[in-house]
Amino acid sequence: MGTLYEDIVAHGGEVFGEEHMETLRECVQCGKCTGSCPSGRNTALRTRKLFQMALVDLREEIFNAPELWFCSTCYTCYERCPKGVKTTDIIRTIRNLAAKEGHMSVPHRMIGVYVLKTGHAVPIGADQMKLREAVGLESQPPTTQKYKEQLEQVQTIFRTTGYDAMIDFDWDAMNLKGMEKKGGKK
Amino acid sequence: MTEESKTYAYFLGCITPNRYPGIEAGTKKILKEFGIETKEMMGASCCPAPGVFGSFDMHTWLPVAARNLTIAEEMDLEIVVTCNGCYGSLQEADHLLKEHPKLREKTNEILGKFGREFKGTTEVHHSIVVLHDVIGLDRLKEQIKKPMNDVNVAVHYGCHFLKPREVRGHGSSETPYILEDLMKVTGAKTPEYKDKLMCCGAGGGNRTADSVQSLEWMRQKLVSAIEAGCDCMVHPCAFCHLQLDRGQAEMEQAFGVFFNFPILFATQFLGLAMGLSQKELGLDNQTTTMPDKLLK
Numbered sequence: 001m002g003t004l005y006e007d008i009v010a011h012g013g014e015v016f017g018e019e020h021m022e023t024l025r026e027c028v029q030c031g032k033c034t035g036s037c038p039s040g041r042n043t044a045l046r047t048r049k050l051f052q053m054a055l056v057d058l059r060e061e062i063f064n065a066p067e068l069w070f071c072s073t074c075y076t077c078y079e080r081c082p083k084g085v086k087t088t089d090i091i092r093t094i095r096n097l098a099a100k101e102g103h104m105s106v107p108h109r110m111i112g113v114y115v116l117k118t119g120h121a122v123p124i125g126a127d128q129m130k131l132r133e134a135v136g137l138e139s140q141p142p143t144t145q146k147y148k149e150q151l152e153q154v155q156t157i158f159r160t161t162g163y164d165a166m167i168d169f170d171w172d173a174m175n176l177k178g179m180e181k182k183g184g185k186k
Numbered sequence: 187m188t189e190e191s192k193t194y195a196y197f198l199g200c201i202t203p204n205r206y207p208g209i210e211a212g213t214k215k216i217l218k219e220f221g222i223e224t225k226e227m228m229g230a231s232c233c234p235a236p237g238v239f240g241s242f243d244m245h246t247w248l249p250v251a252a253r254n255l256t257i258a259e260e261m262d263l264e265i266v267v268t269c270n271g272c273y274g275s276l277q278e279a280d281h282l283l284k285e286h287p288k289l290r291e292k293t294n295e296i297l298g299k300f301g302r303e304f305k306g307t308t309e310v311h312h313s314i315v316v317l318h319d320v321i322g323l324d325r326l327k328e329q330i331k332k333p334m335n336d337v338n339v340a341v342h343y344g345c346h347f348l349k350p351r352e353v354r355g356h357g358s359s360e361t362p363y364i365l366e367d368l369m370k371v372t373g374a375k376t377p378e379y380k381d382k383l384m385c386c387g388a389g390g391g392n393r394t395a396d397s398v399q400s401l402e403w404m405r406q407k408l409v410s411a412i413e414a415g416c417d418c419m420v421h422p423c424a425f426c427h428l429q430l431d432r433g434q435a436e437m438e439q440a441f442g443v444f445f446n447f448p449i450l451f452a453t454q455f456l457g458l459a460m461g462l463s464q465k466e467l468g469l470d471n472q473t474t475t476m477p478d479k480l481l482k
Binding site: 115156 | 204
């Protein structure tokens with residue numbers, strides 16, 4: 001584990017390229033991100049502040065800040081940043097690092113449970129099958145929820161990358177482990 | 187995209203088929219009207235959501251998206267989508283894997299465990315771009331049977347249709363035009379409104395993390411559209427549809443006010459103008475109801 005900046009460059013860099021992540025260093029604290037932010041209008045999210053916290057290595061503070069999760073990834077600041085800081089991808093990377101260290105809410109972990117069980121973050125149920133029939137479609141679409149062997153491929157990905165362990169997934173119960181203990185943890 | 191490519195692999199995602207199948211049915215019908223076939227992608231999963239899985243673990247997000255891309259590659263077809271989230275994930279993953287050979291190698295190691303390989307032979311298109319650029323405004327106009335001349339439409343782009351521009355390639359994210367063009371074909375007007383370019387509030391796990399603030403954000407957007415004299419909101423994203431439509435019922439619970447401001451996916455609005463019934467388009471089966479003005 002290096003500094004938070006180094007970890008951001010290493011983790012995000014594997015996907016987006018290191019140069020993309022190194023744009024964080026270009027931030028001049030002008031605040032155009034915060035001024036453009038539809039979340040910041042209503043929440044405590046201050047993107048400029050998050051980036052300064054990241055640059056001065058306030059790792060625990062940033063991982064424990066609830067507002068880290070109030071970015072909707074709208075990319076408004078990404079497009080408007082006069083220094084070309086790849087803001088949204090940096091925020092997503094900081095969230096990845098926070099999640100790896102256990103800072104992930106139960107509702108967010110539950111989205112992974114739905115995908116591990118059905119392949120879908122929003123699975124289909126009996127009522128929705130009727131909606132499909134009402135517009136002349138087959139009651140169930142031909143996706144992972146219908147074909148077990150296809151779902152198993154998605155499950156294999158989650159096992160390989162360790163996403164199942166990251167959310168404390170219990171393969172026997174097909175649910176989260178120890179929800180009562182983790183319930184209050186962000 | 188060539189003139190001859192008249193069949194697309196339809197990536198359904200989650201919300202289109204599992205919550206708002208009227209979007210699926212309407213899009214298929216309209217494309218078919220213009221000679222474009224759509225084939226389902228057998229065994230496709232969640233895209234997975236770019237702001238959600240991309241926020242939790244991008245090293246899981248990418249291979250799941252890549253796996254979906256390989257299904258279309260095997261069909262030898264380009265992809266069409268009806269959700270900005272699906273567009274966001276699949277187009278971005280396709281772009282990254284085509285740009286970065288090492289990343290492709292690492293991703294293919296995972297996909298190889300079940301005999302798949304990303305080859306980089308497909309492209310990802312949004313259905314409204316197919317309408318605008320492949321079918322074209324002139325041909326669309328010929329099929330308008332019920333002009334929407336007296337209707338004011340609040341266009342809502344959502345976020346991942348336009349941004350990041352370097353991946354999407356639809357020009358300026360501050361002065362977009364595709365939805366306006368599609369609405370004008372029907373005779374409808376598209377007034378400017380204060381929060382036109384603002385996010386619906388749902389993305390990035392925001393709706394899940396704190397639904398009340400996510401709804402407040404949406405409330406502001408709807409109020410600004412209503413204040414500008416708009417009759418309905420039209421958008422290109424199934425996930426925005428969930429937030430903007432179902433969210434109005436949740437807003438009633440949270441704030442005690444029900445706007446009943448009509449929400450339509452772009453092909454649902456075009457479908458009405460082309461003479462399809464609201465039942466065929468699933469518009470009789472959602473939270474917000476359609477006014478006579480749109481159904482006449």
